[in-house]
Amino acid sequence: MPAPQDKDFVTACGRLASQLSISIASARRKVDLVAAREGVRDADGRLLIAQRLLLESQGVSAESR
Numbered sequence: 346m347p348a349p350q351d352k353d354f355v356t357a358c359g360r361l362a363s364q365l366s367i368s369i370a371s372a373r374r375k376v377d378l379v380a381a382r383e384g385v386r387d388a389d390g391r392l393l394i395a396q397r398l399l400l401e402s403q404g405v406s407a408e409s410r
Contacts, residue, residue: 351388357395364402 362372376395385391
């Protein structure tokens with residue numbers, strides 16, 4: 346049985362997925378890849394990465410308008 350997900354993390358991944366027009370699973374994988382590269386293993390760190398990626402994607406889309 347899969348481990349339960351943190352509500353805040355799932356929400357952040359959902360927002361990231363919407364911003365990037367990708368699936369939630371793809372957004373979660375993107376966060377997991379960045380977390381692995383940076384050596385982050387805890388839930389709080391992954392949440393911060395998801396929020397950071399969301400902010401970065403919003404900055405890129407705002408610049409492209």
